[in-house]
Amino acid sequence: MRQNNSITQETQEGPRLRKYAWDTNEEYLFKAMVAFSMRKVPNRETTEISHVLLCNVTQRVSFWFVVTDPSKTHTLPAVEIQSAIRMNRNRINNAFFLNDQTLEFLRIPSTLAPPTDPPVPIWIIIFGVIFCIVIVATMLLILSGIQQHRRKNEGPSEMEDTEDKCENTITVENGIPCDPLDMKGGHINDAFMTEDERLTPL
Amino acid sequence: MLIVEGMPLLYLELAVGQRMRQGSIGAWRTISPYLSGVGVASVVVSFFLSMYYNVINAWAFWYLFHSFQDPLPWSVCPVNGNRTGYDEECEKATSTQYFWYRKTLNISPSIQENGAVQWEPALCLILAWLLVYLCILRGTESTGKVVYFTASLPYCVLLIYLIRGLTLHGATNGLVYMFTPKMEQLANPKAWINAATQIFFSLGLGFGSLIAFASYNEPSNDCQKHAIIVSLLNSSTSIFASVVTFSIYGFKATFNYESCLNKVILLLTNSFDLEDGFLTASNLEQVKGYLASAYPSKYNEVFPQIKNCSLETELDTAVQGTGLAFIVYTEAIKNMEVSQLWSVLYFFMLLMLGIGSMLGNTAAILTPLTDSKAISSYLPKEAISGLVCFVNCAIGMVFTTEAGNYWFDIFNDYAATLSLLLIVLVETVAVCYLYGLRRFESDLRAMTGRKLSWYWKAMWAGVSPLLIVSLFVFYLSDYIMTGTLRYQAWDASEGQLVTKDYPPYALAIIGLLVASSTMCIPLVALGTFITRCLKRGDTVPGA
Numbered sequence: 177m178r179q180n181n182s183i184t185q186e187t188q189e190g191p192r193l194r195k196y197a198w199d200t201n202e203e204y205l206f207k208a209m210v211a212f213s214m215r216k217v218p219n220r221e222t223t224e225i226s227h228v229l230l231c232n233v234t235q236r237v238s239f240w241f242v243v244t245d246p247s248k249t250h251t252l253p254a255v256e257i258q259s260a261i262r263m264n265r266n267r268i269n270n271a272f273f274l275n276d277q278t279l280e281f282l283r284i285p286s287t288l289a290p291p292t293d294p295p296v297p298i299w300i301i302i303f304g305v306i307f308c309i310v311i312v313a314t315m316l317l318i319l320s321g322i323q324q325h326r327r328k329n330e331g332p333s334e335m336e337d338t339e340d341k342c343e344n345t346i347t348v349e350n351g352i353p354c355d356p357l358d359m360k361g362g363h364i365n366d367a368f369m370t371e372d373e374r375l376t377p378l
Numbered sequence: 379m380l381i382v383e384g385m386p387l388l389y390l391e392l393a394v395g396q397r398m399r400q401g402s403i404g405a406w407r408t409i410s411p412y413l414s415g416v417g418v419a420s421v422v423v424s425f426f427l428s429m430y431y432n433v434i435n436a437w438a439f440w441y442l443f444h445s446f447q448d449p450l451p452w453s454v455c456p457v458n459g460n461r462t463g464y465d466e467e468c469e470k471a472t473s474t475q476y477f478w479y480r481k482t483l484n485i486s487p488s489i490q491e492n493g494a495v496q497w498e499p500a501l502c503l504i505l506a507w508l509l510v511y512l513c514i515l516r517g518t519e520s521t522g523k524v525v526y527f528t529a530s531l532p533y534c535v536l537l538i539y540l541i542r543g544l545t546l547h548g549a550t551n552g553l554v555y556m557f558t559p560k561m562e563q564l565a566n567p568k569a570w571i572n573a574a575t576q577i578f579f580s581l582g583l584g585f586g587s588l589i590a591f592a593s594y595n596e597p598s599n600d601c602q603k604h605a606i607i608v609s610l611l612n613s614s615t616s617i618f619a620s621v622v623t624f625s626i627y628g629f630k631a632t633f634n635y636e637s638c639l640n641k642v643i644l645l646l647t648n649s650f651d652l653e654d655g656f657l658t659a660s661n662l663e664q665v666k667g668y669l670a671s672a673y674p675s676k677y678n679e680v681f682p683q684i685k686n687c688s689l690e691t692e693l694d695t696a697v698q699g700t701g702l703a704f705i706v707y708t709e710a711i712k713n714m715e716v717s718q719l720w721s722v723l724y725f726f727m728l729l730m731l732g733i734g735s736m737l738g739n740t741a742a743i744l745t746p747l748t749d750s751k752a753i754s755s756y757l758p759k760e761a762i763s764g765l766v767c768f769v770n771c772a773i774g775m776v777f778t779t780e781a782g783n784y785w786f787d788i789f790n791d792y793a794a795t796l797s798l799l800l801i802v803l804v805e806t807v808a809v810c811y812l813y814g815l816r817r818f819e820s821d822l823r824a825m826t827g828r829k830l831s832w833y834w835k836a837m838w839a840g841v842s843p844l845l846i847v848s849l850f851v852f853y854l855s856d857y858i859m860t861g862t863l864r865y866q867a868w869d870a871s872e873g874q875l876v877t878k879d880y881p882p883y884a885l886a887i888i889g890l891l892v893a894s895s896t897m898c899i900p901l902v903a904l905g906t907f908i909t910r911c912l913k914r915g916d917t918v919p920g921a
Contacts, residue, residue, distance in 0.1 A: 299444050299446070310505065310508045314511060317516065321760055325758065
């Protein structure tokens, strides 16, 4: 049973549709590339372009090809040719300005490029940044809330102490704040509080 | 639906909140002591909602953080072990579905297999709750300022997306699809049921958040004007958003249709060794006929692989809910130019909307808690909010397990639907008949100075309760007729969703969810009745 390799060539579909011009010169180049790939295999350095045979070339630019051994008596096993072409796939593609999608070798799966993995996944970096911002903002708000609470707690307790002392004045005078008097120091004897004394700035 | 159901009920809730000046529990207690169960039920429903809703924000964060990569991680499939092809699951499904089901959720094949807590979504969930806590920390005053931002930004983004969407290739297909009325769908009562339910949830009726927010209003605030403006704005925003959605949808459908056609063309060109460029979209059918007649045997070989590409079927694959946001939209975005920018914008908008909803929910829970003297005397406001957020976050970890999405669907479908209908029904009936429509009318006139028009009275007393009762009856009959409840599970080997039945314990939990909120109303009424009887019993022997 013959072991053949088949190659199909596609052009890119879509707006940049350009028919690939395939003529005998291109065929020659293809034979040269296959021969080059085979020459890189340890035992096959003597492969010549004439050993590569193309057949069944269709309009679609697809054809079968085989590589014969130097004596031209039998063809080389498909597995060898497949592995040789796999090694040099990139150079063959570039020779025709095509890529893995547009130049397809049946039964030769292409090796896909590994996805680039940065050492630290990007999303964790961004997550860390936003996490820190939120935590800092929350801490600030909580701390300012606690400070406000403390200020409110100190305020009313001062008011409570002085209110006992100022009770007489308050009932007499209707709400003179005792705060400024208290803060100036000294004790206030309410019984001797007169209007003049209160209004004189100390 | 909007005119008959949405506006009247919105006005009712706003008026109740503004008049009673308390959160939902206090407000309903003032109307009738037997009815404080309604407030409790609202708080319970809001609690369930806040438990699962923030998971959506966590997912939005996840996608947002992943949008800063080139190429977008959901646009390419990862390669398999020996690098000869793509990952199998990814091949069967699309790369966006793979990213959603495998990378984001790491979903298990069924709800029984619980799996472990995934640390990545768990981290995003913690971040989402921290952000919510930051916004509600200082109470409604600060929430109000945040909401300026979270409510206006989505409009800007939607506008940008509208311009981008309308200029996309194939957008007109989607718009035409949206605006052509499909008569057979309109005749289906299910469409009207869905519309009614949608108005309910869109306006946020029955959650208690409206009452909570309205209680902070000035008493003389004209809530009728606000109710009309809000509901009209709400609906016009929905239409605006759906124009954007459908134009992007049309783009995606056209893109898929064209790639499907291209694949068929490629397949035929390769099998029959035709010349390149010979087959185009326009002559595809003719050539297929020709090939079928000229090479019948070969055509029959190839035929099973030829897919029938149709724009209609692409447009008909309508999805809603989390599927729309995270699968369909990301698929459309990955095909746009500068997809990172569009992706970041989109998920940022989604986050703003989600955080805005969360703020309303947590306000509905927190306002009754801070109103009650028992709790607020022990703990400051910040501590109560922190405690609520912490408890919700801990429970929300369930939704980050491998089966978490199935539990999420349970909560999404059943936690709110029936309970809200019942709550709003009881609200309307209570205000109209228990409190008295005339009394309420005179209250409103004293408060706002506006006379209540006959339209509102007719709606509140008659039409809306009837509508809600019919919705209720429909849902119950639907459930009884289908017998058991099913859910969609992701089958990794097939690469698509399969329908499965819920196991008994899941059904029990669904029942518990619905019962725990609806039973509050009769239970609290019963409790109040008993305590009153006891009190009367105590005083009678004394006197």
